[in-house]
Amino acid sequence: xxxxxxxxxxxxxxxxxxxxAFVRIPGTISYAEMAAVQRARRxxxxxxxxxxxxxxxxxxxxxxxxxxxxxxxxxxxxxxxxAEGIEVIETDRGGDLTYHGPGQIVAYPIFNLNxxxxxxxWYLRSLEEVVIQAIRPFGLxxxxxxxxxxxxxxxxxxxxxxxxxxxxxxxxxxxxxxxxQMRHFSHIVPCGIRGKPVGSLQLLLGSAPSMDSVVTQxxxxxxxxxxxxx
Numbered sequence: 423x424x425x426x427x428x429x430x431x432x433x434x435x436x437x438x439x440x441x442x443a444f445v446r447i448p449g450t451i452s453y454a455e456m457a458a459v460q461r462a463r464r465x466x467x468x469x470x471x472x473x474x475x476x477x478x479x480x481x482x483x484x485x486x487x488x489x490x491x492x493x494x495x496x497x498x499x500x501x502x503x504x505a506e507g508i509e510v511i512e513t514d515r516g517g518d519l520t521y522h523g524p525g526q527i528v529a530y531p532i533f534n535l536n537x538x539x540x541x542x543x544w545y546l547r548s549l550e551e552v553v554i555q556a557i558r559p560f561g562l563x564x565x566x567x568x569x570x571x572x573x574x575x576x577x578x579x580x581x582x583x584x585x586x587x588x589x590x591x592x593x594x595x596x597x598x599x600x601x602x603q604m605r606h607f608s609h610i611v612p613c614g615i616r617g618k619p620v621g622s623l624q625l626l627l628g629s630a631p632s633m634d635s636v637v638t639q640x641x642x643x644x645x646x647x648x649x650x651x652x
Contacts (some may be wrong), residue, residue: 442535442648443472444641447479453486453511460593463532468591471510474537476595476644477530478637481522483603483608484509488617490518495519495611504611515583517571519610525602525622527590527636528578535590538648546571546583548647549596553581555599555643558618560623560631567618573598578621598640599623601630 456479466472466513484498485508495518496510503510508523520585522528529552535545547566554571556581564573564580573581581598599622607620624630 435476441473442533442644443475444644446474447477448636450482452481452482453484453509453513453534454523455578456481456530460530464588464591464593467532468589469535474531474533476641477528477532478640479528479530480524480526480633481528482509482513483521483523483606484506485521486506486511486513486515487519488513488515490516490616491518496546496609498609505608506609508606508609513594515584515586517582520543520582520597521585521602521606521610522597523602523606525600525633527598527600527633527640529598529640529644530595533592533648535587535592538609540590541584542587545585547594549583549585550581551647552640552643553596553598554638555641557623559639560577560627560636562623563624570618574618575626576628577618577623579588579621580621581627598636600633600636 452510463472464476467474481542483506485503487510500510531608548568549622550573557564557575564575567574571583576610581596583596585592599620601622601624604620604625615623622630
């Protein structure tokens with residue numbers, strides 16, 4: 423990561439959550455295709471030719487290996503994964519292994535942090551806060567666990583956070599489990615964390631809210647958490 427550019431600094435004073443564009447991508451999208459979308463928007467945000475943007479989407483089944491991925495955290499061989507229709511892709515976000523698939527809402531904020539605060543820690547906690555606020559209307563109280571990144575409810579991890587930041591422009595983001603295929607998580611040690619089970623809104627509530635309703639709450643939460651220049 424490097425320091426902010428001059429153009430971004432000049433834009434700081436007038437920025438608010440009203441300047442964020444929210445884009446919902448229908449159906450499912452492959453990880454590779456969405457990575458290209460993110461790169462293009464990241465460059466546009468950095469050059470101030472596009473607004474800060476949050477993409478909401480569902481990926482086709484994929485296990486991603488972050489920059490800190492450890493081989494021993496992959497628990498299944500390639501033949502097993504292929505039989506289940508799960509891709510394996512190396513990625514440039516931070517963190518270890520994670521799974522994405524249908525029934526999981528992925529949010530990719532492409533933000534210029536000069537508009538808020540040039541702090542990785544603050545940004546990670548802000549993304550966690552988005553999840554905490556978004557699931558509250560469904561009767562769930564999200565929690566943080568000291569020393570880890572993500573959101574838990576009743577001991578189950580419901581949301582993973584993994585980001586990349588260059589020149590204070592962000593990409594990648596967070597994933598909230600609404601009603602994914604939970605057995606797919608058994609192929610990995612999710613985020614490299616042993617002994618802390620992964621959960622979903624379906625598991626916790628007995629029936630999952632609609633994906634659209636959860637995305638709506640996430641958008642509200644993004645606007646609230648990133649309400650103004652910090």
